[in-house]
Amino acid sequence: MRAGRTFALVVAHPDDDAFSWAGTVALHASEVGFRFVLVHATDGEAGDIREGFRATPETLGGIRRGECEAAWRAVGREPDRHDWLGFPDGRVAEVPMEELTQRIAAVLDEELPDVVATFGPDGITGHPDHVAVGAATDTAFARLAGAGRPGFRRLLHHVLPKSVFDRWQGQRRALGLPVFDPARTYHGRGVPDEDVGLIVDCSAVATRVVAGILQHRSQLHVMVDTPIDHHRLERIVRREWASVVWPVPKASDPVLDDIFDGL
Template sequence: MFAVVVAHPDDEAFSWAGTVALHTEDAGFRFVLVHATRGEAGDIRPGFPATRDTLGAIRQAESEAAWRAVGRPPDRHEWLDYPDGGLSEVPADELTARIAEILAEEKPVVVAGFGPDGITGHPDHITVGACTDAAFALARGAGPGFRRLLHHVLPQSVFDRWQHQRRALNLPVFDPTEVYHGRGVPDDKVHLVVDCRTVAPRIVAGILEHRSQLHVMADDPVDEQRLARIVSREWATLVWPPPTGPHPPLTDVFDGL
């Protein structure tokens, strides 16, 4: 069983959709997805048919449509309904307990969330990531499962390559000191590299369902071939059990379990 905990609808679109797609046909595979918010504070581009009151429901529907496009909707999809942009103001013990309750019920073999960089420095990402780590530690005593905890990351070498490509294409580059901009982690901290090339079209199909935020998620106009190359790998840091030394990267979230 695989559990993913994120802050907003679409957070998982670039992180774990490939892993889920790769395991679509596996007997016994169970996928649990937890969203802390409905993303109601997201950007509303001019002309898009949404209001501040309706955006959360629209983004929830987009998330559900995206997983249908990927071809593997979650077996359990929980919406915690905390305020988008306000997770850092939620008592950490409360958010941790809500996540831990779900994990204790499901007893996933692998849990995945955000690390301390939040990929983009987003405070909601950082908060839900820290609370997921704490929930994993709490729930480990609930019985079998809980064999691995992962943080989705972007290797620094990949980040640098993307920056170079963006400059070559006259696209805006990221500033890793700014919130909402991507950032990398040292390559030696990357313990999982998943080859998602065979399912990249399905990942892209899912991303395209996030219509309200597509202008934030991808460059305009959307280049689907380039997007497929971007999502052709998934990377993660192994948090639990702690790495014991240099080893070849894992190639699947369940490797060795």
């Protein structure tokens, strides 16, 4: 079943969506015809368990699923469809690419989304799970769009512009916080500014995005700096950036300000 404007987000772990597209979803939350489809490749069961947190390797996946659901309630817009594919956290890159692609394609084929978003080749942090999920989603999108099906009008990669990344690095140094090393896995990295084809102003919903992030209690110690500075977090989530993968952009194309812009 298709709604008027369907957005499908495909990520790896239960908190990947918190920092990427929550603002965009919040902006469209009450829009008639907006449909939000969310796919998680894993339950995040291999995440870090901090000392004193009541979780075990056997229970963490279920806890993180619950946190993810609570996060979208805090944002103010729960997914219309939410699929957990159940692949092993930390080992998605070991899954045969065709199997991963087919599982993602099965959801997209049923939903026929107008816009699909996922990770780019850098995985934002170089995480192998992110890279694998992004590559499989790209392949699934290309197959379905090439088959002449309805939908599949735009494919986006969540990215961080290098100018913003460099500015944030400077701010972290000034605050005495650790800076990221883009050559290392699990560290943030930026893409050339000219590769950014979408910039969404999420200022109006930044407090809701932060409220969602804070629901990921089991992983806050790895997601955000402590002690948590709410005002700084709100500044960080005021913008969402993406590169446009499909249709293949032209140098003359304007920078979009919404995922459905021009569709």
